[in-house]
Each structure stands twice: as structure tokens, then as C-alpha cells.
Amino acid sequence: MISKKARGWERDMKRRVISVSGKGGSGKTMISALLIREILAECDRSGVGCCVLAIDADPDANLADALGVSYEKTVGDIREKILEEKQREIGMDIRIRFEAKIAEIMVEEHGFDLIVMGRPEGPGCYCPVNHILRAAIDALSRNYDFTVIDCEAGLEHLSRRTTQDVDVMIVVIDETMKSIRTALRLIEIARELDVDVRNMFFVANKITTEETKKxxxxxxxxxGIEISAFIPYDQSVARFDIEGIPVVNLPDDSPSVVAVRGIVKMVMSDDS
Ligand SMILES: Nc1ncnc2c1ncn2[C@@H]1O[C@H](COP(=O)(O)OP(=O)(O)O)[C@@H](O)[C@H]1O
Ligand SMILES: [Mg+2]
Incomplete structure (x- = not known):
């Protein structure tokens, strides 16, 4: 039922769920895409093939573009169908049905699978459905070595509890005070709600000068925020964006790729 790549359980590898959140436009999608690329590269370098589950949890989905892949259906599309079926009381466990349907719409690529969440909810109350959906995605992600979630800009993914518990929450800030305020609210909400976040890394992106970095x-x-990594403003990221080239095709020595490689090493060596 699940993708043939999803076989993390066969090895004794530490599985990690990594979420990427922060202010809109701070660079979550760019960082998520490069994280996926560099996780796969790092696994290759160390001779342990691994598989990654990429989840685009932003309704304004563009992780697929950043990864250079296309998709047809989102989880939002099938949620409504499953809800209709449930209302017609067609038997079978709804969670199992979700899992099967999600596996069907999953985009299978070399090294990773992608799930696009799509629209968060329609006019009705989807709370119980969201709960089951989260459980289904939790169950699916257990089959991968790494799960990378590109979160939506707001904080709703936390307050609606559509985001599962995470091992590493990467909070992206940029050169603006607004992004620090968003980071502070994220910390507060993660604490208030019962989201199990084992570790939080703060990453400052699009840094233009040494002076602004300081x-x-x-x-x-x-x-009270300690920044763990800095990603410079990278002209090639901007150029790729203008020309519509997937950011994962950046050269190995691009400043942003080099910086994200450092973040991957930090995440992989984090044993907390
Ligand atoms: N390090 C960087 N250098 C230059 N441009 C960047 C960098 N990171 C992101 N960008 C650009 O900033 C914009 C927002 O990035 P994106 O990843 O879409 O943010 P988010 O997902 O947080 O909304 C995009 O145009 C992207 O190309
Ligand atoms: Mg984005």
C-alpha cells in the first residue's frame, strides 16, 4: 500500500520528523527543498540509502515546484470525498481508508515521496477528520527515515493540531523584527499546546551583510533566541526563482546549499 521506498523500519536508523515554520516569505519552502536534497546527499555520502517523506502543509503549496516535481491531487481533495463516504456510513476504518488514499495520491520520486496537503478545511467542521488525518500521516511517516514538513506561514498548523509531534522544529527568521515576533509566538504556542517538540533550531535566512547578521x-x-545557523542571501536562489528553475537544481557550492548542508549535519548529529 505504501510506497516501495518507505522501508525505513528495515534498518536500525534513527527516524526524524523535521518541521520548517516561520513568517511567510522567510524561506521555509526554499529551506525545506534544500533540506530534502541535502539529507539524501548526506545519506548517499555515508553509504546508507535513505528515504524521505516530504509534506507540503502550506495551502499555498509550492514545495513541489521547489523540488521540481508535479502533483495532481492534494489531501484536501480526498478529505472531502472520505467525509462524504463517512456520512453515507460506508464501513471500513476511516483511518485505514485515509492511509490508502494518501498513498494513492502520493508523488513518488527518486529518494523521496511527496504529499501535498492542499486546502485546510471547507465550510463544515472537519475537526474529527483532521484528527484522523493527522493520525494517518503520523502512521505513514513512521515508514520513512526522515519526514520534512514545509509548514504554512501562520500558526494555524499548530493550533489546529494538523502538525504532528516533531523531533526538530526549524524556525526560520529573516532580517526583519516581524520574523522574530513570529518565532516568539511559535515558541509560545508550541509550549501552550501539547505539541511534542524535542528540539528547536532557529535559522536566520537571507542574510545580506556581516553587519545585519550581527x-x-x-x-x-x-x-532569548539563539540562532543556530545563518543562510546568506543567495543571488542564484533569486535568479532561479525569477526563471522558474527548481531550487534543488542549484550547484553544490551555492552559498545557500552549503549553509543548508551544515544544518543537515547538525540535525543528523542531534541526539536529544
Ligand atoms: N537565501 C536566500 N537568498 C535569496 N533569496 C531567497 C533565499 N531564501 C528564500 N529566498 C526567496 O525568498 C522568497 C520566499 O521564499 P520561500 O521559500 O517561498 O518562503 P516561504 O516558504 O517562507 O514563504 C522566494 O522568492 C525565494 O526565492
Ligand atoms: Mg512556502
Whole structure:
């Protein structure tokens, strides 16, 4: 039922669920795509093939573009169908049905599978369905070595509990104070709600100069945030974006790729 790549359980590898959240436009999608690329590259380098589940949890889905793949259906599309079936009381466990349907719409690529969440909800109340959906995605992600979730810009994914518990929550900030305020709200909400986040890494993206790097580092520290990694403003990311080239095709030595490689090493060596 699940993709043939989903075989993480066969090896004794530490599985990790990584979420990428932060202010809209801070670079979540770019970072998620490069994380997936560099996780696969790191696994290759160390001779342990691994499989990654990519989840685009942003209704304004563009992780597929960043990864250079296309998709036909989103989880939002099948949620409504399953809900209709449930209302008609067609037997069979709804979670199992979700799992099977999600596996059907999953995009299978070399090294990774992609699930696009799509629209969060329609006019009705989907709370119980969201709960089952989350359980189905939790169950699916257990079959992969790594799950990377590109979260939506707001905080709804946390408050609606459509995001599962995570091992590493990467919070992206940029050079703006607004992005620090979003990061602070994310920390607060993750604490208030019962989201099990084992570790939080703060990543500052699109850093233009040494001076702004120091300024943002100091501003974050004043709010109790220690930045773990800096990603420079990368002209080639901007150029790829303008030309519509998937960001995963950046050269190995691009400043953004080199920086994300460092983040992957940090995440992989994190044993907390
Ligand atoms: N390090 C970077 N250097 C240059 N441009 C970047 C960088 N990171 C992201 N961008 C650009 O910033 C914009 C927002 O990035 P995106 O990943 O879509 O953000 P989000 O997913 O948080 O909304 C895009 O145009 C992207 O190309
Ligand atoms: Mg995005």
C-alpha cells in the first residue's frame, strides 16, 4: 500500500520528523527543498540509502515546484470525498481508508515521496477528520527515515493540531523584527499546546551583510533566541526563482546549499 521506498523500519536508523515554520516569505519552502536534497546527499555520502517523506502543509503549496516535481491531487481533495463516504456510513476504518488514499495520491520520486496537503478545511467542521488525518500521516511517516514538513506561514498548523509531534522544529527568521515576533509566538504556542517538540533550531535566512547578521543575532538574543545557523542571501536562489528553475537544481557550492548542508549535519548529529 505504501510506497516501495518507505522501508525505513528495515534498518536500525534513527527516524526524524523535521518541521520548517516561520513568517511567510522567510524561506521555509526554499529551506525545506534544500533540506530534502541535502539529507539524501548526506545519506548517499555515508553509504546508507535513505528515504524521505516530504509534506507540503502550506495551502499555498509550492514545495513541489521547489523540488521540481508535479502533483495532481492534494489531501484536501480526498478529505472531502472520505467525509462524504463517512456520512453515507460506508464501513471500513476511516483511518485505514485515509492511509490508502494518501498513498494513492502520493508523488513518488527518486529518494523521496511527496504529499501535498492542499486546502485546510471547507465550510463544515472537519475537526474529527483532521484528527484522523493527522493520525494517518503520523502512521505513514513512521515508514520513512526522515519526514520534512514545509509548514504554512501562520500558526494555524499548530493550533489546529494538523502538525504532528516533531523531533526538530526549524524556525526560520529573516532580517526583519516581524520574523522574530513570529518565532516568539511559535515558541509560545508550541509550549501552550501539547505539541511534542524535542528540539528547536532557529535559522536566520537571507542574510545580506556581516553587519545585519550581527544585528539580527543580537536582536534575537535579546528575546532569548539563539540562532543556530545563518543562510546568506543567495543571488542564484533569486535568479532561479525569477526563471522558474527548481531550487534543488542549484550547484553544490551555492552559498545557500552549503549553509543548508551544515544544518543537515547538525540535525543528523542531534541526539536529544
Ligand atoms: N537565501 C536566500 N537568498 C535569496 N533569496 C531567497 C533565499 N531564501 C528564500 N529566498 C526567496 O525568498 C522568497 C520566499 O521564499 P520561500 O521559500 O517561498 O518562503 P516561504 O516558504 O517562507 O514563504 C522566494 O522568492 C525565494 O526565492
Ligand atoms: Mg512556502
Amino acid at each position: 544585528r539580527i543575532e543580537a536582536a534575537a538574543r535579546r528575546h
